[in-house]
Amino acid sequence: MKNVIAILVLFAVSGSLMAAGDGQATGKKSSKTATAPKAPPKPAAPQPVTIPKDAVPMSNGAYSYTDSKGKKWIYTNTPFGISRVEDMGPPPAAGPELTKAIDKGEVVRFERPSPFGTMTWEKKKTELTDEERQMVEAQNPSTHPPDAQTGEPDTAKPDAGPGK
DSSP states (O other): OHHHHHHHHHHHHHHHHHHHTOSTTTTOOOOTTOOOOOOOOOOOOOOOOOOOTTOEEOTTSOEEEEOTTSOEEEEEEETTEEEEEEOOOSOOOOOTTTOEEEEOSSEEEEEEEETTEEEEEEEEGGGOOHHHHHHHHHHSOOSSOBOTTTOSBOOSSOOOOTTO
16 A cells, blocks of 8 residues: 555656656756747737717717728617627518418408518408508409499409400
């Protein structure tokens, strides 16, 4: 047991001498002329973002600025400092041109593509807004002529199409 402890102590002492780098544990002399690998140069510290003097204030507290290259930027003061993002213009509207209206009698089914798949919902015709009503009429033209008295499509009469 004493031999085991002596060996462990010997390894510990020789290991600490080697870690010190004096070279005595191996019998080699340290070389002062050896060059250590150079560390890569430190990158320059990023400059803090500031709002340019000629930036134009916007209604929401942000500032609009066009740089010398013609690129448009929006500067915003946040709790973490000033933020700068490129002005990409207004987002595209998900308006009626993307929404599909399907007339199902008393109910209209709407379908619109979204990043998470197709959104679908149904509304009664009596609850449609003017914009939704125009969408339905534009996408589902009536095959029946309007009744002269009510102005509504006459669905009681069969179609009198060409050749009939």
